[in-house]
Amino acid sequence: MNASSSNDSNSRPSAISVENVDFCYGKSRALKGISLEVTRNEIVAFIGPSGCGKSTLLRCFNRMNDLVPGARVTQGTIHIEGVEIHSPEVDPVELRRRVGMVFQKSNPFPRSIYENVAYGPRLAGTSEKGALDSIVEKALRGAALWDEVKDRLGESAFGLSGGQQQRLCIARTIAVKPEIVLMDEPCSALDPVATAKVEELILELKREFTIVIVTHNMQQATRISDRTAFFYLGELVEFDETGRIFSNPRRQETEDYVTGRFG
């Protein structure tokens, strides 16, 4: 089942283009005939009941699923900025730099705050201290964390609160200048205050990045996303402007889910 989206962003360039994708874990089909486009600088939310394939699709976008034995796209194409990501010239490591990921549980390295952010740029070849300092500051400012940590950059990242650690992980992701940021339930381990900060940050990041976020929090999808995709049993049921999905969806299944009748 394919869901089309009525959206004035159709005229903007496509960041992610998915066409008729099936995905299997071994013999089990987790995604069925998925087609969707994400345009540059928009925030798209993926919603749907547990196990419907949201995270699987998200992890397809930077080929994170390659790391799972037996897991593969069995049909269809995924283009990122116009390039099919499974074509031989695509280096998965470079793809993962361009398509960064923030996970449900913040996962800083057991290093200092500074080192957590400097690690990626250093790996990418930046070694000069002044250049690294400036990348670290810019990324921490971009993640709305600079003022809280600027006097303790050498301290362990584990000394930060959960919300600060998640923003540090966002800083680490944006420090390598991705084009797309994928977020898999980035606020599910945070309290409402930390969640509000991360949501504010996500809205800021939209100026520079294209963002796809998996969330179980309907209010969160309404607050931050431009468009919302509703998945059910491995299929994309409906994809439309967020306002429409939550106030006047076209499909009965979507209405039942967003009104809490199932899921």
Ligand SMILES: Nc1ncnc2c1ncn2[C@@H]1O[C@H](COP(=O)(O)OP(=O)(O)OP(=O)(O)O)[C@@H](O)[C@H]1O
């Ligand atoms: N590593 C894996 N190996 C085998 N099956 C998997 C694996 N990861 C996910 N699956 C299966 O694929 C289907 C889709 O899972 P996925 O995690 O993508 O769903 P989801 O919508 O993100 O769920 P949730 O909201 O609970 O995170 C489920 O049936 C799940 O059991």
